[in-house]
Amino acid sequence: MIFNQQKSLRKTITRTMAAIATVAASSFFTLHSSANAEELGWPEKEELTFGFIKLTDMAPIAIAYENGYFEDEGLYVTIEAQANWKVLLDGVIDGRLDGAHMLAGQPIAATMGFGTKAHIITPFSMDLNGNGITVSNSVWEQMKPNIPKMADGRPVHPIKADALKPVVEQYKADGKPFNMGMVFPVSTHNYELRYWLAAGGIHPGYYAPHKGDNSGKIDADALLSVTPPPQMPATLEAGTIYGYCVGEPWNQQAVFKGIGVPVITDYEIWKNNPEKVFGITAEFAEKYPNTTIRLTRALIRAAQWLDENNNANRPAAVKILSQSNYVGADYDVIANSMTGTFEYEKGDKREIPDFNVFFRYNATYPYYSDAIWYLTQMRRWGQISEDKSDSWYIDMAKSVYRPDIYQKAAESLIAEKKVKATDFPNFAEETGFKPAQKDFIDNIEFDGSKPNAYIDSFAIGLKQGDLL
Numbered sequence: 001m002i003f004n005q006q007k008s009l010r011k012t013i014t015r016t017m018a019a020i021a022t023v024a025a026s027s028f029f030t031l032h033s034s035a036n037a038e039e040l041g042w043p044e045k046e047e048l049t050f051g052f053i054k055l056t057d058m059a060p061i062a063i064a065y066e067n068g069y070f071e072d073e074g075l076y077v078t079i080e081a082q083a084n085w086k087v088l089l090d091g092v093i094d095g096r097l098d099g100a101h102m103l104a105g106q107p108i109a110a111t112m113g114f115g116t117k118a119h120i121i122t123p124f125s126m127d128l129n130g131n132g133i134t135v136s137n138s139v140w141e142q143m144k145p146n147i148p149k150m151a152d153g154r155p156v157h158p159i160k161a162d163a164l165k166p167v168v169e170q171y172k173a174d175g176k177p178f179n180m181g182m183v184f185p186v187s188t189h190n191y192e193l194r195y196w197l198a199a200g201g202i203h204p205g206y207y208a209p210h211k212g213d214n215s216g217k218i219d220a221d222a223l224l225s226v227t228p229p230p231q232m233p234a235t236l237e238a239g240t241i242y243g244y245c246v247g248e249p250w251n252q253q254a255v256f257k258g259i260g261v262p263v264i265t266d267y268e269i270w271k272n273n274p275e276k277v278f279g280i281t282a283e284f285a286e287k288y289p290n291t292t293i294r295l296t297r298a299l300i301r302a303a304q305w306l307d308e309n310n311n312a313n314r315p316a317a318v319k320i321l322s323q324s325n326y327v328g329a330d331y332d333v334i335a336n337s338m339t340g341t342f343e344y345e346k347g348d349k350r351e352i353p354d355f356n357v358f359f360r361y362n363a364t365y366p367y368y369s370d371a372i373w374y375l376t377q378m379r380r381w382g383q384i385s386e387d388k389s390d391s392w393y394i395d396m397a398k399s400v401y402r403p404d405i406y407q408k409a410a411e412s413l414i415a416e417k418k419v420k421a422t423d424f425p426n427f428a429e430e431t432g433f434k435p436a437q438k439d440f441i442d443n444i445e446f447d448g449s450k451p452n453a454y455i456d457s458f459a460i461g462l463k464q465g466d467l468l
Helices: 008-032 034-039 056-066 085-094 105-112 137-146 165-173 188-199 229-237 250-257 282-287 289-311 314-321 331-338 368-380 390-400 403-415 451-455
Strands: 047-052 076-081 099-103 120-125 131-136 178-182 206-208 213-218 222-226 243-247 260-265 276-281 341-343 349-351
Touching: 047 056, 047 085, 056 076, 056 099, 056 276, 056 289, 056 314, 056 331, 085 099, 085 105, 085 120, 085 276, 099 105, 105 120, 105 188, 105 276, 105 368, 105 390, 120 282, 120 289, 120 390, 120 403, 131 137, 131 188, 131 229, 131 250, 137 165, 137 260, 165 178, 178 188, 178 229, 188 222, 188 243, 188 368, 213 222, 229 243, 229 250, 229 260, 243 250, 250 260, 250 331, 250 341, 260 341, 276 282, 276 289, 282 289, 289 314, 289 403, 314 331, 331 341, 368 390, 368 451, 390 451
Parallel strands: 047 076, 047 099, 178 222, 178 243
Antiparallel strands: 099 276, 120 276, 131 243, 131 260, 206 213, 341 349
C-alpha cells in the first residue's frame, strides 16, 4: 500500500527548512570537521520509494518516516508493502524501489549470483534477533515428553531440536513427510531453522544448484519450503506444514489464535544474531552518494529512538506498526514481543528484553563477519556448490556490506551532536570483524576470519572437498 500523503505546502516548507539546516550544518562542519563538510552534501535524489515486508523488524523505516527523520535529510519517501521477498528484491533491482528492508542473505546471494544476479549492498543493519520457530499443537504435544521441566512444570528453555527428532523419525517411519516453512531460500529464517534442526541431529536437506536442484530437500529428514510470513499461521492451521521459522508478529499470532506453540527464539539459537538489512543497488550508492549517506543517517536515528531509555518508546512504536499500512496485526500481538516479553505456550510469557534489538550492541553496524556467517551457511547447505578460499568469503562480504558509508553517516551525526560517539564502534580501530562468537545453541565457535574451519566444524553439512 502506498501511503505518502504529504501536502505540497508542508513539503515546500520542509525543503526550505532543510536547506537552511544544511547551510548551518555546512558552516558547523567547516569549523569542526572539514572531511564531513565535504562529504555531507544535499541529496542528489530527493523523491524515494522504499519497500518492506509486513514484519516488526521493518520498524526503523516506519519510525524514520513517522518521526520526520527522512524529511530532516531532505528526503521525501514513499513506503510500499511488498507481496513477498522476491517481488521486493526484483523491485530494487529494476529500480521500481530505491531501497528496501531486506533479508540479510538477499544482498549477498544476489551479488554472488544465487538466484537473481545483481550487485546489492547494505550500509545499514536493521536489527538483531526477532525470529522464532513455532510448531503445531499436535507436534508440540508429541515433543513435550522429551523436554525437561522446571519445578513449576513449565518447559526448560532453550528447547533443542533433540526433542523434535523422535517426532520426525516417527513421521518418516509412517511414510509421512515432515513439512516445515521458512520465508525464503536465503533468509535468516532458513539458516536458523536449518541450524537448529541440524544441532538436534535432524538433516534439513541440501541444495544442488549445479544440478538444477534448488529445492533444498536432498537427503532431508525435515522438508523445508517457502511460505510468505503473513501466511505462516494459516498454513500451519491448514496442516500443510507442521512448523515454521518466521519473524514477528507471526509466531505470537499462532499463540493468540491457539494454533501453535513457539518453541525457541533465534536469540536462543544464536545470541544477538543479525537479522534484516537495508538494501540498495551498488549503482544507486555510486550515483547518489549524498542521498545514500542521508538515508542511512535517518535510519540510524530511527533505530536509536526505538531502543533509547530502555525501550521506553516501544509502545508508541507498536501503535505505529499496528497500522494496516505497516504490519497490520493487533497491537497486543505486536506488543507481546516488541516490548521485551515473549509468549511460548499459551500463558507461558517470559521476559526477553533483547528479543528485538534495533540499536544497542552496535546492531546497526554492517559487520563483514555477519555477512561471512551467511556465506558459510550457504556453503554448508549447498547453495555455494564448490569450495571457496577464506579470502573469497572475506572479499564477497566486503563487496556487499559497506561500513564505510555507515561510518560517514554516523560521524556526521556525532558532529551535529544528534548521537554520541560512545554509541558506535571505535571507528579508528574497527576492523569489521566481531570477536569470535560462542553463543550458539550447539556451542560451536564462529570466527569470521576463518570461514572454512567453521564450515568443517559441523557434524551435519557439506565440508571442504564435498560436492553433491
